Amino acid sequence: MRTFLFLSMCLLAPLPLRAAEPLRLASDAWCPFVCASGEHVAGGYLVDAAAGALAAQGMEVAPLLMPLNRAVQETVRGRIDGVYAPAVDARLRLSVPLAYSRACFYTLAGSRWRYAGLASLDGQQVGIIDEYGYDDGQMDDYIMRHRGQPGALKPAYGQAAGLSNLRMLLHGRVAVVLEHEAVMARLAAQEQAAARLRRAGCLERRLPLTVGFAADHPMAAAWQAALASGLREMEASGALQALRRRYQLPDD
The missing domain is CATH 3.40.190.10 (Periplasmic binding protein-like II)
Incomplete structure (x- = not known):
């Protein structure tokens, strides 16, 4: 009887949620904002700031290296999730600025x-x-x-x-x-x-440097909000200032 009850409870218990896939954000090499080593991203202010802000909201980022115009197209088509530092584009929902560049x-x-x-x-x-x-x-x-x-x-x-x-x-x-x-x-x-x-x-x-998500993606608004919340936390903790010093950028 105890065994039956135990098995019944296990079957009725909710299954754990599967871990979300990392957000695939891409751009080309544009150091100190997006830096590369060979064919791979190797940090950069935008890469580290976005990863830190989204990690504070329980999300992981997988940065990818590709030409900027291709990154925009892949984002719009839904093949990747976002693009670092795009130009203004009606097809994209842009985050709050992570930095400004002259x-x-x-x-x-x-x-x-x-x-x-x-x-x-x-x-x-x-x-x-x-x-x-x-x-x-x-x-x-x-x-x-x-x-x-x-x-x-x-x-x-x-x-x-x-x-x-x-x-x-x-x-x-x-x-x-x-x-x-x-x-x-x-x-x-x-x-x-x-x-x-x-x-x-x-x-x-100065140009505001943002992360762009496909405007029609069902998660775009949630990702935009998560990034904004994480950046506020990083600013309050001093983490963004430390990143700016690391990459020799002025305080905005």
Whole structure:
């Protein structure tokens, strides 16, 4: 009788919930925000901040390395769960900003050109990274209007696009490159080229760096809320400030 009762209770007891799969978040190498070692993600401020914030809400993250435009497409199609640092896109539900990044124009040290608003770009070809956002404002609008005009823009593609732009600048194949300040600092150090570069003005508006989820995904709002809650906890505990110091980013 006792055995029968025990078996009955076991059958009626609820089964434990299966552990949720890790969230697959992707982007290309864009250190110090998304850093890579070979073909794998190796940390970075956005990677560590998102992982820490979601871990505080009981969620795990599996970061993936792929070109940004592909990461956006894979997110929209539901093949991965989200993308680090996408540009504004109606197909995506964007999280609260994890950080803000200022984009600046760079020339060789001997150049006298300086950015002084969009009018100063007339007649100037600027090296950019295709599909990247720079300020969610006037500069991104300028890029959209001039996309496909080689005389105005020289886009680079792929996971090494930032390094490609820097090398084009160093070899005189483009006179001006637009890049986020913290990213260019890393690239210039990597190429031992800091002394050869000149910062020639910066955009007025900083770009909010977010995580994007597919707008029509049934879990997008829950993931967005979980990330926001976790970031608040990390800010209150000082963990975000520690991450900013680790990756040599300014406090926002």
